[in-house]
Amino acid sequence: MMTGESNKCAVCNEPASKRCQRCRRSWYCRREHQVSDWQSHKAQCNAIAADNSHAIHKMEFDRIRVRYGLESPENAEKIAEMLANTSGGVSAPEFASMFGMSTTEAVVFLEWIKIGVKFKEEVLDGAKNSGLS
Ligand SMILES: [Zn+2]
Ligand SMILES: [Zn+2]
Numbered sequence: 001m002m003t004g005e006s007n008k009c010a011v012c013n014e015p016a017s018k019r020c021q022r023c024r025r026s027w028y029c030r031r032e033h034q035v036s037d038w039q040s041h042k043a044q045c046n047a048i049a050a051d052n053s054h055a056i057h058k059m060e061f062d063r064i065r066v067r068y069g070l071e072s073p074e075n076a077e078k079i080a081e082m083l084a085n086t087s088g089g090v091s092a093p094e095f096a097s098m099f100g101m102s103t104t105e106a107v108v109f110l111e112w113i114k115i116g117v118k119f120k121e122e123v124l125d126g127a128k129n130s131g132l133s
Helices: 032-065 073-086 094-100 105-116 118-130
Strands: none
Touching: 032 094, 032 118, 073 094
């Protein structure tokens, strides 16, 4: 357990022992204050939660990418081609069997690509550069 300097209720500034279970950053002295703070905390909370899951997702994506050598030019090209042909709609099992990964991993990978990311730009740019587009 961390000894908290900052464990003060976000509403009344009293010592707080409960925190938002979602973002784990905002502290409250009692449930009523958490509830009453929700309207103003919601946006921040969503941002933090999204950020956390984003970071975890990115880590997982990188792990998969390295593990299955998806960043090799050959595979990057394959993926780019696939995405170009299916507008991102390739199924996870299909993708999984293509690269010998589990469906769960394929889901993580494809989700991340859908979220819109650098890797997609990289592979699509790579594809363009290699005359695939
Ligand atoms: Zn309070
Ligand atoms: Zn929160």
